[in-house]
Amino acid sequence: MKPVLLLCLLAVLAACSSPSPTASPTPSDAPSSSTAPPSAAADTPTSSAPAPPPRPARDGCHRLTLSQAVAPVVAGTDVPCRQKHTSETYKIGRLPLLVGGHLVAVDSPSVQSYVADTCRSTVGDHVGGSPEDLRLSMLQAVWFTPSVEEAALGADWFRCDVVALSGSGRLALLPRSTKGVLASSDRFAMCSTASPDSTTHKRVPCSARHSWTAIATVGLSGQSYPSARAASRQMDSACRSAARARAADPLDFSWSQERPSQEQWKAGQRYGICWAPAS
Incomplete structure (x- = not known):
C-alpha cells in the first residue's frame, strides 16, 4: 500500500469583545415613543x-482512478451503485481529534494510525471470507479524511472504501455490492x-x-526487511506443502514464492506469498 498522507486540522479561534455602553438619554432628549431607535450595529449586515x-454517505459508490484512490482527500465522482464504479464505501467513522481536552492535528501519528488500522481491520468484515482470503485477493482498503478547509469548519469524519487492483495501474470495476464478495466468488x-x-x-x-495462482501466505519474522535468502528460508517449507496439497501428482508439481517489496514491508505487509501454476 502506498503511504497515505492525512491533512492538518486548523483550529479557528474567534475573539469576542463587548460593545461599548451607550449613554442613557436624558428626559429632554429621550424619544416620546416607547420604542428606542435601532442602533448602528443593527444596520450592519452580519455573516x-x-x-x-x-x-459522506455510508455504502455509497464512486468512480475513482488509482491516483484518486490513494489521495488523502476525497476525489472522483459519486455514482449510484448500479452504475459502473471502482470503489465502495463500507465505513464512516469519527476522527479522534480531542485527546485529554486538547485538539490533535489530523496528520498527527495517532490519528493516522487510528484511521489506517480501523479501515484495514474492518474491510474483512465487509467483503467476507477469511483473513487469508483477503490476503490472497486483489481487494484493498483505502481511506480519506477532510481537506484542510473542511477540517477548519469542523469536519471530523473519515471514510473507508474498498477497491480492487486490476494489475495494469488501474482499478477494476466492482459489482453492485462488495458485501460478502470474497465469501461467494473468486472473481477478485x-x-x-x-x-x-x-x-x-x-x-x-x-x-x-x-x-499462476496465489495459493498461500507465510508470515515473516524479524523487525528489519528480510533479504531474499532469509525470506526463502522462512517460506520454503510452507510453500512447498501448499503446492503439494493442491497438485494432481504430489510427486510432480511446481511452486514459487514472493517476498514483499520494501515498500510493502514499510506499509505493514509482514508476509510473503506462495504461488503455483494455474490448474
Whole structure:
C-alpha cells in the first residue's frame, strides 16, 4: 500500500469583545415613543461562518482512478451503485481529534494510525471470507479524511472504501455490492500473468487471463526487511506443502514464492506469498 498522507486540522479561534455602553438619554432628549431607535450595529449586515460539509454517505459508490484512490482527500465522482464504479464505501467513522481536552492535528501519528488500522481491520468484515482470503485477493482498503478547509469548519469524519487492483495501474470495476464478495466468488482472487521470478510477472484478478495462482501466505519474522535468502528460508517449507496439497501428482508439481517489496514491508505487509501454476 502506498503511504497515505492525512491533512492538518486548523483550529479557528474567534475573539469576542463587548460593545461599548451607550449613554442613557436624558428626559429632554429621550424619544416620546416607547420604542428606542435601532442602533448602528443593527444596520450592519452580519455573516455567519459556513457550516462544515455533510458527512459522506455510508455504502455509497464512486468512480475513482488509482491516483484518486490513494489521495488523502476525497476525489472522483459519486455514482449510484448500479452504475459502473471502482470503489465502495463500507465505513464512516469519527476522527479522534480531542485527546485529554486538547485538539490533535489530523496528520498527527495517532490519528493516522487510528484511521489506517480501523479501515484495514474492518474491510474483512465487509467483503467476507477469511483473513487469508483477503490476503490472497486483489481487494484493498483505502481511506480519506477532510481537506484542510473542511477540517477548519469542523469536519471530523473519515471514510473507508474498498477497491480492487486490476494489475495494469488501474482499478477494476466492482459489482453492485462488495458485501460478502470474497465469501461467494473468486472473481477478485489474486493471480499472475507469469511466475513471480519472471520479468513478466504481473498480478491480476483471477477473472483475467493468467497462468499462476496465489495459493498461500507465510508470515515473516524479524523487525528489519528480510533479504531474499532469509525470506526463502522462512517460506520454503510452507510453500512447498501448499503446492503439494493442491497438485494432481504430489510427486510432480511446481511452486514459487514472493517476498514483499520494501515498500510493502514499510506499509505493514509482514508476509510473503506462495504461488503455483494455474490448474
